Amino acid sequence: MNNTDLVFQSYGRCCRTEQFFVDFYDFFMASSEAIRKRFADTDMAAQRHLLRHGVMQIILVARGMSDRKLRDLGESHNRKNYDIQPEWYDLWEEALLKTVRMHDPEYSPELRQAWKEVLKPGIDLIRGAY
Template sequence: MTAALTSAPPVRHRADNERICDALTLRLIQQEIAMVDPDQVFQSYGRSCNNPQFYEDFYNNFMSQSDEVRKMFANTDMSAQRGLLRGGIMWLVMHARGMSDAKIRALGESHSREKLNIHPSYYSLWLDALIDTLRIHDPEFSPQLETTWRATLSPSIEMIKSMY
């Protein structure tokens, strides 16, 4: 009589599991790095920022996010604020392209608890408003470009938030 052969799953050793985990982690990191493309973001911003309506639409989008955001701008010269926004977005993009973090740190300091007191929770609303505005103004905007924008700006935004 022959013993029935069963097909048992292969036994993996700890070293094999670690290699598989390392390979998966590396693949995820590579995918995340591929999403960060400051040149694509720079080109997208260039297609959008030459229209002054871009900045007005941004603030309409941003202020519609919450009453608290709207209140922050109640006594603000919005013409001057739009100019600051133009420079601020450019600094975020240029930092992602390798520029020194000095301007980002200056933004973090000016938006800190001691100065403008911009709570870190507002930055996700800010980024959502930016994405919504880009979706309107960049004729080449796509879901992939949205992911690229978010991944590219995240490190700078996190730096600003950390300075609160």
């Protein structure tokens, strides 16, 4: 199985419970006060739902799908809009990998590496639009 298949299946296991997204935002917001502040006025139930699709978009783009939706995310997150600092994406990735480790019973160091490789082009695209 290639990396995108491994990650696609891992994400399926993670998405079985909404708690995955609750835990992700707990980790992500705990990683920096500045990040926590960005979500102070956010409807987190809606945000969890949006993130579920956002991560899926990254995986689908790694599998060859059009990156149009990720380019829209690059636009919304750039300096003119949410003004998301490029260095915050490393914290985002760390929080996601930590949450996968917590929720996927088939987690392994190899699977972590597969996730990193699959996430990279999507994260680079969104961060690169800054």
